[in-house]
Amino acid sequence: MGTVYVVPSNIKKRVTPYLRSQANKFVVRVQTELTEGYLLKLRQEQRAVFVHRAGSEFARRLDKAGVEWYALIATLDEQAPPEELLNQLEDLGLAVVERHLQGDAQYLLEELPVLLDARAQRNVFYPIGLPQLDAALGGGLYPGLHVLGGATAGGKTALALHAAEQNARAERPVLFVTYEQSRAELWTRLISSRVGISVSQLRKGGTAEEPVGTLLTGKAEYRELASSVAPYLRIFEGDGSSGAQQWGVERIAAEVRRVRATFGQSPLVILDYLQRMPSQVDADKRHRIDEVVSALQVQLGREEETPILLLSSVSRGNYGELLTRSLDERLVVFKESGGIEYTAYSAMLIYPLSAENAMQLGLPSAPASETSAALLGNWRYLVVDLVKNREGEPGLQLIVKWWPRSARYEVVCPVDSNELTGESFKARRAGR
Template sequence: MADVDPELHSLADVLERVDERARLGAETDYVWPTGFGILDDVLDGGLRGGNLILLAGPQGQGKTTMALQIARNAAAAGQAVLYFCYEHDPEVLLGRLVSLEAGLLYQGQAPNQDRFRHLFEDPSPTPDGLVGRLQTLPTATEALQAVLGYQDHFHVHRSTGSATNIKVIAEAVEQVRRATGQSPLVIVDYLQKVKAQSALESERATEIVEDLKDLAIMHQVPVLAISASDKGGLLSGKRMRAHHLRGSTALAYECDVLLILNSKYDIVSRQHLVYAANAETFRQWVVLSIEKNRNGRAGLELEFRKHFDQNRFDPDGGLVREQLIDERLVLE
């Protein structure tokens, strides 16, 4: 897909381009499905080119897990993915993907992610390499084969806060486009780690989010950026909201879609904890709030079951039926 020309256009030029697209058919890579059915329905098909999508939530609620699973789903569907990872080495992401695939293939029979991690980190030599090592663990070989099925579509950039700025990100997007002939789904894990010129955190956050938004528009790709929470959004029993995004109010303003993960147990109303047959099951679910959605409905609450022992969520989520609250003051 060609870059969007940032220069001035006459309305006649715009109409001509729209007419040409109508005659030739819409480009097939304009929307990237997330692979989470109900989320794609809410987002009118998935993540859209030219959009900045923020995925936020308190620590430990699965932001990277969900972002990696969305990246996996896109790559498995034959779409290019470019994952900027400021937190982990590519080898760590590979191990998580193998664990994820085992979970999808074998569900409850799949090994715990710790067993995969130990195999990937084992320093002892193995004559048959990784394949031989994984043969010692049931389901691991099949899981690796699943990853190999989309290995050419999935690109990982080992990013650092001292070097990986918006220019580096844009150059990598172009590199993937030249190599694959596709515009990639861009994932930034995470936003506050992108190198910026500003010194103050609020100014840095504003600079980064504006740059990422411009990049999405200029390259007509979806940019999914993970965002950290401020201290107020990290308190136990308190629901993270848009105003808890760390750094600047510009984050919520500039993005096209804002998704926030919260633990269902922390934000379900007390009456459901008291009368539920097994309230502890709420701990096994996250609530994904559609706080902002310029492409459709907002204010919806979706729920997905955690399988963090397999580095994944159950993709078959649903709408939250219980009443949710922003803060639980007292639990008796």
């Protein structure tokens, strides 16, 4: 039984006539010829397979079939005579087997230094725009999965848009896929915060006498947004009415590759939000979410070296108590998906700071209620809580002022749990 080599169709076409004289020393196939039945036969016969140009999807298929296979990394001289092509395949096969016998020695001596040097040549960090949080993450979001959780209308999308705009202004590409709001709605929120026209006026389109579109194009702030932010920020609606229109992980990965080809670096991918994303698995909600989380980490984070900010809905709960709970208790808020807890590189929560907690921390009261803050242009307090941080210390809780109307954030201070439960608060309260 000959050694099985999987090659592109043009190479197979060139070497096939020569194979007849090789007494079954070589078996050359293209990927489409490796049917499930053929893969099962290879596994039963314990035959190794050497693959030239193995894509990630085909590699996963071979892994799933349980076949012993090796990737031929070096290129072939496709213009060489058939005999020479087969010799090249055989030499590459022997080299890759020898490499496996050496463990990771070649990786440490040759590949890893090149990889690290390449990372130094590009900016792999995408800041969120809250300096203390970015510092805790080592500079911002790096390739891999990062999750931002919060209740409905709790500020997740606003913070994600803030991060998207900040990075786009720094000429770092951003891919924002929305599964809930429309592309127009998200751009409307950005435009309103920068141009000064209310969201409601933009949604209505103005009046017949004064259409908003004409008003916008005459504003310098709008033209600045179009020239400075829009070239680097692309927003897609991911919840198409048909399966072909929906943005699953594979389609996002394809767009990432297009963006990288254009800008020379992978974009920051923002997904809003997890529970609305399509899944390839026909299972209950929890297992579908786990499948999506795992696919994002593997196919986008690792294979495409892409930073992902995944928004996730969590139950509202008692946020006043959440602020003072242990780190493990706060992380459990992501209970809909154990995949988040174990798979994500970092996990953050965003929730409002209660008036009672603000008083305990000695902070001035917010000027308006939560419901009226956006309409009046006032600010309100939020807590941004770093509950998981694989590359550093978790547990950072930041009090942030948020102006919804202008989409502005200002870090007030980190939370000191002693201020909420310790003697300092009791003494301060007694003095009032």
